Amino acid sequence: MFEALSDKLTSVFSRFQNKGRITEKDLEEGLKEVRLALLEADVNFRVTRKFIDDVKARSIGKDVLESISPGQQIIKIVHEEMTSILGTESSTLSGGNQTPNVLMLVGLQGSGKTTTAAKLSLNLKRSGNKVMMIAADLRRPAAIDQLETLGKQLDISVYSDRSETDPIKLVQNGIAKAKHVEATWVLVDTGGRLHIDSELMRELQDIKKSLNPSETLMVVDSMTGQDAISSAQGFHDSIELTGLIMTKLDGDARGGAALSISQMTNLPIKFIGTGEKTDALEAFHPERMASRILGMGDVLTLVERAQEAFDHKQMQNLEQKMRKSSLTLEDFLQQIQQIQKMGSVGQILDMVPGFSSISRKLSTEDADGKGLKKVEAIIYSMTPAERNRPDIIKGSRRRRIATGSGTTPYDVNQLLNQFKQMQRMMKQISSGKIPRNLAGLFR
Amino acid sequence: MPCYHFLVVFRLIGKKEKVKDGLKRSKASWFSKILNVIQTSGIDDSVWDELEEMLILGDVGVSTATDLIEDLKQDARNNGTQDSHEVVDNLKAKLIELLSVAYPQDNDLGNDSNGPVVILMVGVNGVGKTTSIGKLAHYFVDQGKEVMFAAADTFRAAAIDQLQVWAERVGVDVISHKPGGDPAAVAYDALEAATARSKDILIIDTAGRLHTTHNLMEEVKKISRVLSRLDQTAPHEVFLVLDATTGQNGLMQAQVFAEAVGCTGVFLSKIDGSAKGGVVIPIVKDLGIPIMFMGTGESIEDITPFDPQQFVEELFSSDQ
Numbered sequence: 001m002f003e004a005l006s007d008k009l010t011s012v013f014s015r016f017q018n019k020g021r022i023t024e025k026d027l028e029e030g031l032k033e034v035r036l037a038l039l040e041a042d043v044n045f046r047v048t049r050k051f052i053d054d055v056k057a058r059s060i061g062k063d064v065l066e067s068i069s070p071g072q073q074i075i076k077i078v079h080e081e082m083t084s085i086l087g088t089e090s091s092t093l094s095g096g097n098q099t100p101n102v103l104m105l106v107g108l109q110g111s112g113k114t115t116t117a118a119k120l121s122l123n124l125k126r127s128g129n130k131v132m133m134i135a136a137d138l139r140r141p142a143a144i145d146q147l148e149t150l151g152k153q154l155d156i157s158v159y160s161d162r163s164e165t166d167p168i169k170l171v172q173n174g175i176a177k178a179k180h181v182e183a184t185w186v187l188v189d190t191g192g193r194l195h196i197d198s199e200l201m202r203e204l205q206d207i208k209k210s211l212n213p214s215e216t217l218m219v220v221d222s223m224t225g226q227d228a229i230s231s232a233q234g235f236h237d238s239i240e241l242t243g244l245i246m247t248k249l250d251g252d253a254r255g256g257a258a259l260s261i262s263q264m265t266n267l268p269i270k271f272i273g274t275g276e277k278t279d280a281l282e283a284f285h286p287e288r289m290a291s292r293i294l295g296m297g298d299v300l301t302l303v304e305r306a307q308e309a310f311d312h313k314q315m316q317n318l319e320q321k322m323r324k325s326s327l328t329l330e331d332f333l334q335q336i337q338q339i340q341k342m343g344s345v346g347q348i349l350d351m352v353p354g355f356s357s358i359s360r361k362l363s364t365e366d367a368d369g370k371g372l373k374k375v376e377a378i379i380y381s382m383t384p385a386e387r388n389r390p391d392i393i394k395g396s397r398r399r400r401i402a403t404g405s406g407t408t409p410y411d412v413n414q415l416l417n418q419f420k421q422m423q424r425m426m427k428q429i430s431s432g433k434i435p436r437n438l439a440g441l442f443r
Numbered sequence: 444m445p446c447y448h449f450l451v452v453f454r455l456i457g458k459k460e461k462v463k464d465g466l467k468r469s470k471a472s473w474f475s476k477i478l479n480v481i482q483t484s485g486i487d488d489s490v491w492d493e494l495e496e497m498l499i500l501g502d503v504g505v506s507t508a509t510d511l512i513e514d515l516k517q518d519a520r521n522n523g524t525q526d527s528h529e530v531v532d533n534l535k536a537k538l539i540e541l542l543s544v545a546y547p548q549d550n551d552l553g554n555d556s557n558g559p560v561v562i563l564m565v566g567v568n569g570v571g572k573t574t575s576i577g578k579l580a581h582y583f584v585d586q587g588k589e590v591m592f593a594a595a596d597t598f599r600a601a602a603i604d605q606l607q608v609w610a611e612r613v614g615v616d617v618i619s620h621k622p623g624g625d626p627a628a629v630a631y632d633a634l635e636a637a638t639a640r641s642k643d644i645l646i647i648d649t650a651g652r653l654h655t656t657h658n659l660m661e662e663v664k665k666i667s668r669v670l671s672r673l674d675q676t677a678p679h680e681v682f683l684v685l686d687a688t689t690g691q692n693g694l695m696q697a698q699v700f701a702e703a704v705g706c707t708g709v710f711l712s713k714i715d716g717s718a719k720g721g722v723v724i725p726i727v728k729d730l731g732i733p734i735m736f737m738g739t740g741e742s743i744e745d746i747t748p749f750d751p752q753q754f755v756e757e758l759f760s761s762d763q
Contacts (some may be wrong), residue, residue, distance in 0.1 A: 021451070036505055040506075094649075139571075140605075143605075145601035145604045146600045146605075147600075194716045196717050225689055225693075225721075228631065251655050253690075276598075443542070
């Protein structure tokens with residue numbers, strides 16, 4: 001079967017990294033792997049060809065082949081090339097001076113328009129807007145119910161009219177209502193349709209004409225294959241899009257479609273959907289996306305999440321303890337709990353350079369946080385003395401803790417060993433040595 | 444144990460004319476290209492390159508495309524083929540063989556219990572599970588079967604309402620709990636009800652779940668387990684609904700769902716678009732999961748049993 005794109009590229013470039021210099025033949029070999037990986041990640045065939053040609057043209061110059069670290073140079077070129085295709089800067093919603101600003105969501109069936117409408121509304125509401133959603137999908141059974149349910153959950157008003165069969169009249173009435181209640185943003189959820197369905201595309205053109213939206217965003221499933229280009233191009237040609245939203249990026253699809261569509265249409269990707277919850281919408285950062293695809297780790301996102309999750313005072317406190325090597329099991333637990341706030345262990349590892357392969361090896365217990373429950377139970381079953389000086393835990397104490405936490409003495413041992421390992425590594429880190437066996441923490 | 448007699452029934456009662464309609468719009472443009480390329484006689488490298496390009500653009504996947512072409516090259520060498528038409532015919536034959544090979548030949552096996560045939564519908568978000576269920580029910584009711592629905596998507600907003608609309612259209616009963624309830628409990632109650640009311644078929648709608656979400660995959664395993672408590676042989680069929688626009692991730696989906704709940708077939712939805720649905724080829728080739736049905740539009744009768752020969756013929760047709 002196939003591995004994730006980042007794994008593939010990592011293995012390709014590790015060959016480069018081990019060599020001081022690379023020959024043109026090495027380059028060809030490496031780029032062949034890049035090509036394969038891109039195609040397996042659903043990057044369009046023609047986009048892939050152009051990408052490879054561009055990278056080759058840039059890499060083959062003297063400055064690269066004679067530089068001290070050609071591998072690094074090529075990684076840089078591949079990364080830059082990818083970032084430039086994905087768009088040069090992260091973009092935000094552009095509202096005009098209209099009241100209300102209108103945003104229209106379009107796309108194929110099942111791409112996630114309704115869920116995205118709710119997520120975007122919540123996002124806009126949180127930044128101080130008065131938002132209204134219009135349920136303009138009149139064909140799919142219960143689409144209106146779905147939007148209304150989401151609206152109720154988020155406390156965002158939804159305009160709907162089950163007796164209206166003409167979507168153009170419906171959106172006009174909706175806009176009138178929005179003006180009346182002085183909404184600042186109106187999000188229009190349209191029905192999914194095929195770009196080759198000329199009748200429904202005409203309908204969409206008419207809706208757009210009557211709305212005059214400041215944003216017309218196409219919602220694209222990140223699992224889409226080679227055809228992503230024709231559907232995006234089809235929508236763009238007939239209603240002129242202003243941007244894209246990639247959904248379902250929380251799965252293991254590497255989002256090759258994003259690269260393809262950006263390349264072919266030059267449209268900016270404005271947001272990405274990363275989960276089923278209504279707040280799982282993130283701004284799109286081309287730089288980060290390229291890094292992620294290339295297996296260089298999404299370090300920026302990790303740093304941001306860490307800042308959200310960590311308490312500064314606690315960190316300072318911890319740093320002192322680290323210096324004095326006086327970390328206790330209590331601290332250990334606290335740290336694991338903090339890390340958990342950043343996402344699942346698997347998700348975090350995916351963001352750390354070179355760690356995506358480890359995250360695949362994690363047992364599912366570790367990956368989804370059930371392991372944490374066990375750790376909590378074990379540590380909570382210890383006396384304060386045991387938590388501060390785990391060394392005193394021997395046979396009978398171990399049995400008592402295991403019974404108290406509903407685990408086995410083996411589990412308790414495993415935890416204690418992990419803790420010891422952590423202490424050792426902390427010592428190494430504070431003395432300036434980087435631990436080699438960071439992976440051991442997760443075994 | 445999958446009930447093979449169903450597979451056989453599906454294949455025999457197929458409404459094949461619909462395939463042609465569904466595929467006409469999209470497929471012709473793809474494979475007709477192959478024909479154009481190969482019109483020129485003689486075979487050189489550019490022919491193979493373009494064949495590969497077209498297979499990949501059809502979402503067949505790099506490794507499958509490469510394998511197929513290596514095979515074709517070998518054959519061409521062995522047979523001294525000079526005519527590119529022969530190469531295309533050979534490719535057709537290979538694809539048909541590949542897509543047919545997964546079909547179980549043994550039709551003695553089946554639903555050993557006396558209860559209803561239980562079909563569990565699974566898939567990632569937005570592939571069209573609920574719509575496909577509506578169509579399947581219509582298809583079975585047309586054959587005189589008594590069908591019942593279980594609304595086990597208790598998560599997505601208004602999913603139960605959506606299934607209920609389809610149930611009304613087809614005229615079948617739905618067993619449902621409140622939104623947010625335990626989907627396994629819904630499935631259990633539904634199987635009890637379907638047995639009590641002597642239904643022939645129970646179709647269970649489940650929430651869309653990405654195959655990478657551990658908890659949700661455990662949930663669908665639980666549904667399957669709970670069903671087998673009432674009837675050891677249930678669920679008899681587990682259909683993975685696969686969006687035809689999906690790329691190589693479709694193979695991953697099929698693999699993970701198959702490992703979790705043992706898929707017995709694929710329902711290929713949205714084949715009426717311009718996507719080629721080529722990912723079914725590695726799914727059949729590598730995983731041996733047969734493609735059972737195709738969804739060819741938004742209306743209730745837009746369903747057709749999958750027929751490998753017809754599928755491939757349509758892929759190659761150049762009547763546009």
